[in-house]
Amino acid sequence: MTSISRRGFGGLFGASALGLAMPSLAFGAVPKVVVIGGGAGGATAARYIAKDSKGAIDVTLVEASKRYYTCFFSNLYLGGFRDYDSIGHGYDQLAANHRVNVVHEWASSVDNAGKMVKLASGGTLSYDKLVLSPGISLKYDSVPGYSPALQSRMPHAWTSGTQVQLLQNQVMNMRKGGVFVMVPPPNPYRCPPGPYERVSMIAHLLKQHNPTAKIIILDPKAKFSKQGLFMAGWEKHYSGMVEWIDPETHGGIKSINGDTMEFVTDLDTFKADAASVVPAQRAGSIAMAAGVTDGDWAPIIPATMASKADPNIYVLGDASVASSMPKSGFSANSQAKVAANAIRGELTGSRVYDPRFANTCWSLIATNDGVKVGANYKAGSEKIDVVDKFVSQGGESADLRKTTYEESVGWYNGITSDMFS
Amino acid sequence: MGKVNLRGHIVGLVSLRALAIASAFGVMSGAVAQADLADQIAKADLGYGEYLAGECVTCHRKSGTGIPQINGIEAETFVTIMQAYRSKDLDNKVMQMMAGRLDDEQIISLAAYFSSLPE
Structure with missing residues (x-):
């Protein structure tokens, strides 16, 4: 261990911010920040x-929903470990405690040159800095035959809310000994372990209510997050129930029929009693409208999360290209603090500290069997680089797995407090 | 350990604390080291501590379940625990990683910040 330095602290950090001018701001005016999207970022x-x-x-803050249901822990609701109400959060404390002006509307477009957001209602909001944290849009046609109309029969349930309730209802009403088909999305997508935690939670439900049912995973990916941990967990807790089929084996989904609930692949035609189809994803549409995307996602400058296309726009969370960070609520929360620090520095001349990023993704496999994967990161010149990382190990004790699950509950309380209190 | 509930997974804290302080201050006696640490905590940069604390409060909140609450923690206890995570004498993968890239000044800034908060 190194010895504790006796240097003073003054001038060690953020010296670059002290000399910053405050361009484009009229003297004396209170600068305006508009944030679009009321999720983790x-x-x-x-x-x-x-x-x-x-x-x-x-x-x-512009957010259409008056009550926000978190994607993270929506799988735990699905599995019966959480009440639906417990994953819902309001914005009243942001207004009451921090004077955030919360506007419950859709943002429809951005006038980059005029620094103005247009709302679907016709109103406008001017900004000095704009933060976009719109999450994802779904590319329905990435799975042949899938469509917005089919999400009632085969919920994606990938943006939380009523889709998850619908999915739970459909799982609970499967015929005895029926088949559930899960179609995970291709990379990159929101919440890498999410589809596999979802399978775990559905298996948990079926084990109690329909133990002869089967789950088939038609994966477009040859490997997935925490694969060894999930597969060992399925064998341990749900032996014989879960079958993961990789793309080389099934050859890709050729078509889906919503009426017959059939999935046609080279390997076979799978007939489902219930299903969840999670298609490919791209940045939320306001990021596209703001012109900050390159392809499906918005490139950012790692040190500040500022868009590479517009220096007055910052893009957080799933919509951004923040590799090596995964698209997760934890990542978005971490990136938001880096951006907030940079934006305050630009607008008020406050000290800008070294950017620091972290992420951990917890997943629940069965009652008291939690696993986790995480890393911390620093801003590289081109991307956000890993500093250190860890992952739960196979063969961990039941006590450690229980502690890991309890830790995830603590994290949920922590991050939702960090977002909404 | 007084007012902050850090639950059962932090064991042997007294000896760890002695170990951490001793290793942090090399050959100095415990009493001198503690006085020096207290002095550094008193001079620490609270603003920097508050910024760094952004990484902590994603998980640690005022009323902790599953994860201990650290608002109002005694500063020297905080330093000891974080150094023990950094040296992997305490066992939690997330905390070992988070503490792993904090230098002593950063840990002291965090200690000063969290100890300044009401419980």
Whole structure:
């Protein structure tokens, strides 16, 4: 262990911020930040910018939903480990505690040159800095035959909310000994372990209510997050129930028939009693409308999360190209704090500290059998680089797995408090 | 360990604390080392601590279940625990990783910040 330095702290950090001018701001005006999207990235960014600027920045959060149901832990609702209400959160404390102006509307477009957001209702919001944290849009046609109309029969349930309730209802109403088909998305997508935790939670439900049922996973990927841990867990807890079929074996999904619930592949035609289809993804549509995407996602400058296309726009979370970080709520929350620090520095001249990023993804395989994978990161010149990482190991004790699950519950309480309190 | 509930997974804290302080301060006696640590905590940069704490509060909150709450923690206890995670004497993969890239100044800034908060 190194010895503790006796150096003073003054001037060690953020010296670059001290000399920054405050371009484009009229002297004396309170600068405006508009944040679009009230999830892990946007709610955190709005909260931190408002909280830490103490009134020096006017913060408006645009989020269509009055109540936000988190994607993270929606699988635990599916498995019966959480009440639906417990994954829902409101924005009232952001307004009451931090003076965030919360606007429950859809943002429809961005006037980059005029620094103005247009709302679907016809109103406008001007900004000095704009934060986009819109999450994902689904590319329905990435799975041949899938469509918005079919999401009632084969819920994607990938943006939380009522889709997850629908999916749970359909699993519970499968015929005895029926077949559930899970179609995970191709990379890159929101929540890499999510499809496999979903399979675990559905297996948990079926083991109790329909133990002769089967789950078939038609995966477009040859490997997946925490694969060894999930597959060992399925064998341990749900032996014979879960079958994962890789793309080389099934040859790809050629078509889906929503009426007959059939999945046609080279290997076979699979007839489902219930199913979840999670298609490929891209950045939420406002990121496309704002012109900050290159292909499906928005490239960013790692040190600040500023868009590479527009220096007044910052893109957080799933919509951004933040590799090596995964698309997760934890990642978005971490990126939001980096962006908030940079934005405050630009607008008010506050000290800008070294950017730091972290992520951990917990997954529940069965009651008290939690696993986790995580890393911390630093801003490289081209991408966000891994500093250190870890993953749960096979053969861990039941006590450790239980502690890991309990830790995930603590994290849920922590991050939702960090977003909404 | 007083007012902060750090639950059963932190064991042998007294000896770890002695170990951490001793290793942090090399050959100095415990009493001198503690006085020096207290002095550094008193001089620490609270603003930097608050910024760094952004990484902690994603998981640690005021009323902790599953993850201990650390608001109002005694600063020297915080330093000891974080150094023990960094040296992997305490066993939690997330905490070993998070503490692993904090240098002593950063740990002291965090200690000063969290100890300044009400429980």
